[in-house]
Amino acid sequence: MARVTAGVASSHIPAIGAALDLGKSDTDYWRPVFAGYDWSRDWIARERPDVIVLVYNDHANAFSMELIPTFAIGVAQRFAVCDEGYGPRPVPEVEGHPELAWHIAASTVLDEFDMTIVNELDVDHGLTVPLSLLFGQPASWPVKVIPLAVNVVQYPPPTSNRCFELGRALRRAIQSFPEDLSVQVWGTGGMSHQLQGPRAGLINEPWDTDFLNRLVADPDSLRAMPHIEYLREAGSEGIELVMWLIMRGALGGRVRELQRFYHVPASNTALGHVVLEPTEF
Amino acid sequence: MDFSAFDDIPGTRVFTPERSRRGYHLNQFCMSLMAPANRERFKSDERAYLDEWPMTQAQKTAVLARDYNAMLDTGGNIYFLAKIFATDGLSFVQAVSTMTGMSVEQYQDMMLAGGRSPEGQRSISKGL
Numbered sequence: 025m026a027r028v029t030a031g032v033a034s035s036h037i038p039a040i041g042a043a044l045d046l047g048k049s050d051t052d053y054w055r056p057v058f059a060g061y062d063w064s065r066d067w068i069a070r071e072r073p074d075v076i077v078l079v080y081n082d083h084a085n086a087f088s089m090e091l092i093p094t095f096a097i098g099v100a101q102r103f104a105v106c107d108e109g110y111g112p113r114p115v116p117e118v119e120g121h122p123e124l125a126w127h128i129a130a131s132t133v134l135d136e137f138d139m140t141i142v143n144e145l146d147v148d149h150g151l152t153v154p155l156s157l158l159f160g161q162p163a164s165w166p167v168k169v170i171p172l173a174v175n176v177v178q179y180p181p182p183t184s185n186r187c188f189e190l191g192r193a194l195r196r197a198i199q200s201f202p203e204d205l206s207v208q209v210w211g212t213g214g215m216s217h218q219l220q221g222p223r224a225g226l227i228n229e230p231w232d233t234d235f236l237n238r239l240v241a242d243p244d245s246l247r248a249m250p251h252i253e254y255l256r257e258a259g260s261e262g263i264e265l266v267m268w269l270i271m272r273g274a275l276g277g278r279v280r281e282l283q284r285f286y287h288v289p290a291s292n293t294a295l296g297h298v299v300l301e302p303t304e305f
Numbered sequence: 306m307d308f309s310a311f312d313d314i315p316g317t318r319v320f321t322p323e324r325s326r327r328g329y330h331l332n333q334f335c336m337s338l339m340a341p342a343n344r345e346r347f348k349s350d351e352r353a354y355l356d357e358w359p360m361t362q363a364q365k366t367a368v369l370a371r372d373y374n375a376m377l378d379t380g381g382n383i384y385f386l387a388k389i390f391a392t393d394g395l396s397f398v399q400a401v402s403t404m405t406g407m408s409v410e411q412y413q414d415m416m417l418a419g420g421r422s423p424e425g426q427r428s429i430s431k432g433l
Contacts, residue, residue: 039397084384088336089329109339109391177384179308179321216420220383221374223316224401225412227420252310256427260317261383289416291398 026124026201028194029073029208031271031279031300032064033239034157036080036212038149039291041113044156057295060285061157064299067282068158074205075121075168077128077194079270080150080212081176083108092178093140095190097132098147098171099125106146115152115161121168124201128170131197137190147171154212157297174270176213176263185247187266191273198274211271213264215286216257217293226259227294232286235265236298240281243272261293275302313429318377328380331368334358335385344392373404 043054050058085106087093103118129141151171159165172194175181182190191209198207215232218224235258238245246269254263272279283299311319318324325332334355337343347354355365367375368389376386390400402412415421427433 042396084332084336084382084387085339089325089332089385107339109344109388177320177382178325179311179319180306218317218421219397219401220377221316221318221404222406223314223421223426224405225415225421226423226426227416228423229419231423252314255311255314255317255319257423260314260319288419291396292401292416294420 026198026203026205026207028198028274028276028302029206030071030302031275032154032158032208032210032298033214033268033271033300034154034210034212034297035214035290035293035295036150036153037290037293037295038108038153041115041149041153041156042110044161045114057287057290058157060287060295060297063283064158064297065160067299071206073167073208075124075170075207077170077172077198077207077209077274078151078154078212079172079174079210079267080154081264081267082173083148083150084177085148086146087173092175093173094175094182095137096140096142096145096173097125097129098142098145098173099129100143100145103145103147103169103171105152106148108148113149113152115156116164118147118151118155118165118169118171121170123203124198124205124207125170127201128194128197131200132190132193135193135196137193142173145171145173150212154210172270174267176266180251181263181266183251184249184266184269187269188243188247188273191270191275194270195274195276209271209274211268213267214258214262215265215294215296216259217261218259219261219292221260223259225292227288228257228259229286229288229294231257232294232296236284236286236296239268239272240279240298240300243269272300275300276304278303315426315429320382324380325382326380328364328382330358330360331364331376331379331381332385334360334368335381335388338388338392347392371403373400377404
């Protein structure tokens, strides 16, 4: 049977992708950011997961105002990399896992999560930047990826509790897939940041630290957090943190925290990253 | 649904259903700039390109002036508006700083010093 072997959370700041792609990762500004992922790059090279279910949000690239799915799962064999307006990132195409993706889609719908199923999906920095941070610049990604896009742009996004419950449904889906696969679930975006209006640039390190602590040890306490608290405390784009709850829900009860990294600033954003391992199977 | 509580957050325009309805054509105009040919047509005559869209005069004026706060006020969403500043060759930091009343340098200095503090920035009514 397939197993959920780890959870990873990471910011997906587009400027990180640009820094790597343009050869600026060793500048004074960016060196600490990439160094913060050294441990995780070594870890994942040892872990060699078969598949990553990568929870991210599209940033007006694959989805416009025409169609706004709350939860959408990519079931294709391959996913091309978007041109977000600066030209596509020079990163490999993303290879999917259609069998597992269709299994998750079917399982979660029957589990009462009305997932949108996507056969044609170009992926943006929300998905490719975390891959770059964990795998560097390979000729092809050493893992298959199932994109799971969450609407956090148009209000209302899904609630904290709904995201956590989707994570639990993902866990049931993965654990009922008959093939022996090591599957990681990643939650991306965050942490505190605001990209709009006179309040842009907001960073709240104490709140981010508390969120990380609770994510690890007491995730149930985050399930009741209303959208407005993310907005007030972590900035308008801090709402992306609901996606981390999907990852955490997929890990089951207790987890071991293997790695944590927090850094300000990366572009407009407080960068957060954790690696969690489930301790109950 | 009542989303008015979001208006209590200082300096922030949450992308509510009402803003989304008002901003539909503005945001779809932004999406059109993902095609290189459309970027070229927009750059060669911005006013003529905007006039092809059923946008309000206030929206068109805000785009021409690159007044991002006015674009937010008239229903624009930042990820859609990013297509305009990508067309202009600006980064997120460069474009975002224009909404804050700071120069790019002042804004970057604030970020390097740890960002904008949330103190006094959480609630207009409570002054928190």
